[in-house]
Amino acid sequence: MIDSSQFETKKAAYYTLGCKLNFAETSAIGKYLQDQGVLRVRRGEKADVCIVNTCSVTELANKKCRSAIRRIKKQHPNAYIIVTGCYAQLNPDDVSKIEGVDLVLGAEQKGNLENYLTFLHQDQSNEVQILSGKSNQIREFSPACSSDDRTRHFLKVQDGCDYYCTYCTIPAARGRSRNGSIASLVEQAKEVARLGGLEIVLTGVNIGDFGRSTGETFLDLIKALDQVEGIARYRISSIEPNLLSDEIIDFCASSKRFAPHFHIPLQSGSDAVLKLMHRRYDTALFRERVEHIKRVMPNCFIGIDVIVGTRGETPEYFEECYEFLKSLPFSALHVFSYSERPGTAALKIPYIVDPREKHRRSERLLSLSESKLEHFMSSATDISHKVLWENASTHDGLMEGYTENYLRCAAPYRKEALGNIELFTPTSFDSEHMLLVDDSARMILSK
Structure with missing residues (x-):
């Protein structure tokens, strides 16, 4: 049993590189630490611990990870730095040699952070710990759902891959295909709805392969999720063409909620x-x-x-x-x-x-x-779309959102519209591929 009172004065910073699956997993780690009393660091504050969830899809991704870790160490010089994710799984020794790294967690260990919480109250040493296993030892499915955005959430439904494409390291970084149960994922979707989330993106490594762990199918999953009240729309993040069946396509076409x-x-x-x-x-x-x-x-x-x-x-x-x-x-x-x-x-x-x-x-x-x-x-202008207004734009005076078919939109800012879905009829789009509702939006963009 963890005594969470020992963490109440600790503050953490979180960094995600790479895909939306990483984003969901970082969010799950953050929520767990928050439940243990660890506060999220505010702008300008120094963190006691930094968690870096890395990507390794290309050598450039590795380079970005190394640069990010060095930058984080400068920003939080006294923080305990934990590096996890695909780069940490594939190259743990290389990651451990980056200045500032204290702990390297592999893919199997990432979902069991509670086993390593002692770092937050022990004296720090100069010795880097590497806790990582081989890809064939990655077996656990760790649930994750981002909660950093009030309107859009990323729900992890599957992990790992049994496809060994000749150019890809993902099976070595993520292990074999596995998934959560439909019942557990439906409960997570219901929790998102209770928190006021309106959109869920289904994420994973090879989500069409859903069911390896439970004997269920991806079609079964989306049919069950479609029944969850309160969620306005779902998106399927990426799906292999050989797993995108006619039945899945036809269900999405007739669905109440799948975009x-x-x-x-x-x-x-x-x-x-x-x-x-x-x-x-x-x-x-x-x-x-x-x-x-x-x-x-x-x-x-x-x-x-x-x-x-x-x-x-x-x-x-x-x-x-x-x-x-x-x-x-x-x-x-x-x-x-x-x-x-x-x-x-x-x-x-x-x-x-x-x-x-x-x-x-x-x-x-x-x-x-x-x-x-x-x-x-061009085909999307002068017709009505359902737009979920998500946030204020980087352009003062505008708010931004996405249509059901994932086109970015801008309109004059109205506080009451944020977090809601409205009908929107764009008349044009700009050079940044932003659909605009009227000339007032264009005038703000041109300032």
Whole structure:
């Protein structure tokens, strides 16, 4: 039994790098420490403990993590610094050598922070502790739901991945696929509703694979969540095309609460490259999924992930990718340049793309994405949308929110509108892809 009174004078700062899943997990850690009496540090205050939840999707992500830790140490020179997340799991020794780090927690240990709370009241030593195991030892599903935003919450429904794509380190960083039960996730959604949250984003590593731990299915999950009163909308953060069944698409189209918004990782529009990546679908299946979505949800926002410059992507294969994407009715691309990751099977593929060529290919796809997004936004003007107003804009005098199909909006600020859903009919959009309700918003943006 933990005596929480010993932590009442302690203050903590939290830092998240990377994905929304990390954000949800950091929030869960913060809530747990708060329940033990640890206060969140305020602006200008010095923390007693700093928790850094890291990303390792690329070498650039690793670099950002190292820089962030050094910066945090300067801001909180006497704090006990705990580093966890994917970088800590994959490279615990490297993380332990960063100046200022006191404790490195692996993926399995991250969800059991209560086992390590003694650091808050013990004398600090100069010896860095590493508490991390191998990926095959990561078995526990640790529930997490962000509570840092009054309107939008990120609910972790699944963790880990059984797909071993040749370019990816996630299975090593996160372990095998596992999930919470539908009953437990429904209870978390009900708690969000009780707290006044209106939108929940379902997050995970491979959420379409939901059910490995419990024998349930992702379709079962979304049907159960759809019945939770008080939640205005759900979003599916990202789902593999081979797991995005027609039944899931059709249910979302008829759902009371699931938003017309899908994010689907393609990674390459070349079947040859998809085989090199060990992806579990081909371009024909991907096209079928996208076209089915558009048939039943014409206004649906479809975001697509694509990697450029992966090993084996010859100029001919890239052209296949470009032409395939050009032919699809998507809304926007998330373009990533391939980053070599130690220990991945992709390193055995002999063809290497020059960095300058990667940049050129990335620019072409970003230009294509820009034109597709502008076309999609043009189709969104002069029709009504349900907008959840979330916060005051960085532009004084405006508030911002998102439509059900994930388009960003701005309108003149009204305090009573924040945290509520309103009908909104935009007349135009600006260069930053912001839908505007009238000329007064445009005038504020132009100041």
